[in-house]
């Protein structure tokens with residue numbers, strides 16, 4: 468399997484992005500892998516600290532390894548939002564391909580100092596591992612929020628992005644560009660959408676020249692995704708949309724089979740429902756409508 472670093476380079480050249488989907492059980496993992504397999508595209512499986520605590524760091528690594536071998540698809544494993552070096556080291560030792568070392572809640576000087584140390588420490592444990600750093604405010608919980616906070620407050624500037632990348636030696640940057648973790652109830656109902664600061668993405672890309680990740684992609688307007696990828700986003704994170712599909716389809720399946728207690732009879736429709744969400748996002752990130760978007764951006768730049 469090709470390494471994640473090379474693959475990111477290629478996506479940049481081809482103007483596509485790799486889909487990153489969080490999992491916290493086998494149902495979600497099977498759905499993500501089935502979708503990637505159907506489209507024959509690479510995918511990143513993400514597990515945050517909470518998701519890893521629930522499933523087990525080594526158990527997730529073992530499951531992904533066996534699915535990777537069996538499916539023939541490039542499946543990468545990312546330790547999403549890791550807030551301490553000890554937790555990041557645990558993932559590096561388990562063979563994760565990437566770590567999101569997220570100290571964005573700390574003052575910037577402290578974020579720089581500790582992220583720089585983590586890059587050195589984690590690469591000493593697992594040399595091919597890619598370290599993603601984060602600055603700016605993109606919220607925390609991938610869940611349904613009563614109201615979404617004002618994203619315009621904590622946006623990343625191109626200058627601080629450039630300084631942060633140079634000072635820490637990170638491989639990937641997660642900027643705040645209008646994205647936000649979680650979805651509002653109106654987004655779940657399809658009445659509202661997130662909008663991204665495309666110009667800012669292009670400026671951050673120009674200033675840093677590193678792969679960029681878009682966190683909190685759930686509920687984002689499809690056209691904004693296309694523009695963001697054309698402007699330099701290489702990885703897109705989707706979590707809440709999968710969790711919503713997981714819960715709604717689980718309730719529907721239980722409702723349809725009131726006396727059923729057999730998990731393998733209750734859960735297949737849940738895998739199918741989550742897989743559909745992953746399929747539609749992967750199609751979008753891997754080219755559906757992207758070529759037209761590039762032409763549009765290029766002609767706008769002329």
Ligand SMILES: [Zn+2]
Nearest residue numbers: 548682683704
């Ligand atoms: Zn995130």
